[in-house]
Amino acid sequence: MEKKIADIKLELESADITNIDAILEQYRADNRSGVVKLIAKYDKEKEKLQKERERSYEMRRFEREYGKEYHAICGIDEVGRGPLSGPVVACAVILPTNEEILYLNDSKQVSEKKREELYDVIMEKAVAVGVGVVPPSVIDEINILQATYEAMRVAISKLQVKPDLLLNDAVTIPGVAVKQVPIIKGDAKSASIAAASIVAKVTRDRLMVEYDKIYPGYGFAHNKGYGSKEHIDMLQKIGPTPIHRHTFIKNFVEEE
Structure with a gap:
């Protein structure tokens, strides 16, 4: 039958x-x-x-190439350099060499739903994950580039496995005593950097959703602190919150 x-x-x-x-x-x-x-x-x-x-x-081309000499290869990336509010977040990820994780890519090329799914997969399968978060007050104090480097150093320091090689998205991080390989557009070329990009993005997005509950009206849950019309209108109407970057908003509001 x-x-x-x-x-x-x-x-x-x-x-x-x-x-x-x-x-x-x-x-x-x-x-x-x-x-x-x-x-x-x-x-x-x-x-x-x-x-x-x-x-x-x-x-995984770079991971295979450098894996002949190095054993703990760490991808590093950051998100949040451009927003008017919220922290800059960096992530460091050491992926397993013997397990395939599909759909890793630059976080900007991955849908929000897929990012959330991949975040769980990365957190489950990665050999080690470290996250660094630097707040707006420090960004204002030392500038966004230095704050980004600091977030990356913090992320590296939180890894439970010490890396012997860093694959970075286009930058060389000062003050790190580990060999570094900067890769232009690395988040679209290296699985490790892509994984770091996704974890950093999901982490920061979740933080901004929580900030939206504390400071409603700016649209943080969906604009993630970037300068949308809604965000700027609210900024000009009632002023900045404690999570705004004062050095970033001076063109939109006059502060004492």
Whole structure:
């Protein structure tokens, strides 16, 4: 007796796309149009998965290259250099060498939903993760570049495994006694830097959502402290909050 198409669909939906070949082969001889469409759909999903695996393999190029000499390779990135309010956040991540994590990319190229999913995967599978948060008061005091470097140094110091090589997104961090490799657009070229980019982005976004509850009206939950019209209008209407960067808002408000 032929299995119902609805049951085949359910079987395919319940299967792991990474190990679905045996199920697909079982139904390839079924000529019913519904089954043919299902097979075609999952063949396309398999093709997309293969392309992602190839992209992911390329994203680990630097890790493979330097992994011949170094054992604890750490990717570093930051978010929040441009906003008018909130901290700058940096992250340092050491990924496992023997486990594939798909869909890692520059956090700006990944949807919010996917970033949240990847955050959980990275936190679960990473060898070590360190996060550094530098507040607006320090940004105003030492400038955003120096604050960014400080956030990166803090992130490195919080790693439970000491790195012997740093892969950085385009910068060389002062005051760090570990070999560094700056990579231009590194968050789109290195899996480790991409992972750091995602963790830093999710961490900062979550902080800004919490700040939105404390300082409502500025739209922090969705503009994340960047200079949206809503944010600037509110800034000019009632003034800055304790999390605003005074050196960043001087073109929008007059402060005593």
